[in-house]
Amino acid sequence: MKCREELFRELVENSEDIFIVIDRLFHIRYVSSSVTKVLGVEIPSLLGRSILDFVDQQRLLKWTSSLHKSEDHITDEFVFTDGNNHEVYFDVNVTKLFDQNEPQGLVLKLYNITPKKLREQELIRSNQQLDQVIYKTTHDMKAPLMSALGLVKIAEKASFEEQAQYLSLIKKSLQRLDSFIDEMNNFYRNEKLALQRERIDLEKLLSEEVENLKNVYPDRSVSIVWNIAGDVELLSDKVRVQTIVTNILSNAIKYMDLQKQNPFVKIAALITEEVCDIRIEDNGIGIAQAYLDKIFDLFFRATDQGQGTGLGLFIVKDTIERLKGKIEVQSKVGEGTIFRIQIPNQLYHQPVEIE
Template identity: 30%
Template sequence: MINASSKDKGTFEKLIELNDELENYFNNTIIPQLFVDADMILRKFTPAAMKHFKLSSDDVGRHIDEVSNNIRFPTIIENITEVIESGRDLEKEIQTTDKVWYQMNILPYIIRKENRTNGVIITFIDINDRIQILKGYERLNRDYENIIHSISHDIKGPLSNIEGLIRILKSTPESEEDNRRIIDMLSDSVGNLRRTVEDLADINHDTDFAKESERVNFENVIEDAKLALRDKIAESNAKIRAQIGESEICFPRKNIRSIIYNLLSNAIKYRKPGREPVVTISTEKSGEHIMLRMSDNGLGIAEDKQDYIFDRNTRLLTHVEGTGVGLFIVKGMVEATGGRIEVKSKEGEGTTFTLYFK
């Protein structure tokens, strides 16, 4: 009996020692962890979990459903049940309602002798920085894609102007004054093309995953777009009207120029035969947004087609020159900074695009 008593005493002391070690681990780990038993009762949590999820000692012994609002993860009970029933680990990336990303690991707490799961240990690892970096790379990839598409769009106008002016120069000018005027126009087109290429190629400073915004004057950008589209405007006899209520916007210059160029180019391109294009560009303050609206009197868009016009490579009219990526680019650039774009159109009457910039 003495030996049995000594053996029991030794086992008891080992259990106390093991419990002390477990307590020491829970008290010193910097990782938020919860221990929930098979009855969904919160039995223990680390100080880091107390801090992250605003738990208190009063929460020990409560059903996990009663404290799940603190943890701010709605499916945690379902996930705990899944692990207890399957006996397998569960790992997933979650975002709590306060917009913080965690890697959540739910491990079954198994009683080996009885071969049953008696609860789970839940670990939360803050991966918010990693998720933001990954999102940054995704945005950067989209930027590169937009740059490639924008190059194909934005340099067509200046190139078309240069080609047209060169054709005129090859013919016999009526006077020296006409010759000088054409050369000046050619110089302006070359300068505009150079600025466009420089802006589109300037992506080396985007490594912080943020576009470089600056104060941009709407009237200046509209004039740049009109210069780039000079030939198309002259050919169609288009009237471009500007009603500028809000003169400036803080936005990447190359992006706002690409947006206005694409919308204006489309307004002229999709004009109604036999009707001179009239395009009205207006800006104003709208609550917390700066609103840019561009309206035309062109062909318009069928109601059942309006949901698809922002999809990549969508071309509603095959007889009109284009690649179908212009509006896709515009939407991407607006939404990348938290804005939105809306369209209203009626066939045969025209289309209005309204853009809201944060």
């Protein structure tokens, strides 16, 4: 028959939780093998080290103080950085270690609550975004609507010749409202729709989007050219790839440099079995260096030129992250901007799931 110590060790070693035993001087004397699986840390690298290397002194004093007040155990929560420099969240249960009725140290039982914490953080982030979106929506929808209504009242009293001018202004206000509604639709669609895995004809997608944008901005003359390399199929979420391309191209047109004689947008794409690499370059007004780390923030606008909502680039980055891709931007005021987007090609992979 197995002795009590063997049974206890077998129970601990087969647990998903991490057990740590520290002596009276707070040195680590035992760590269960689950620490390697959960944190990617080898046991020998921990044995003999002070628990203060991982738990701040104030928190440790709080544990020992509570236990000295005859409490059987206490619970707490803390964050540990794993071997890949990622934060892992734990509920920790702390009890006193006795030997012949004398306290000899502490036993820590760590339960991984990272998935729960990440869901909580995502919920908080979503709620904060929702608050901003509701405020922004009511504000930005009301402005062009009130402008249009005001112009209607003026036009009703104007001469026939003047009414054409007011109708043109009303049209601009309603187009601004329509553009905002489209961006809000993209925002919620990106949040709610499950990710798809479908064949994408990038050449056709670009051709259709460029033609559509020419109709949206008939007064903007911009040369848009593209070149697509690679002889493999691209599989990803078509709607989301379209959203990324449309937002960046739309910005390039809206924020073109009106002082330049030959405004352009150049698109270069390379499709491999692993990734679709897209480079979009323009010679527009550019973005100030101080704003480059903020342009993807919700509702941030780096310039007053045009009537953007500050949603476009936020949606772009959020969409790319959902596709497990990445985006980089280089820009210089007066010279232009380059976006580089990398989207995983799902050619030989299962569809990406929304987190």
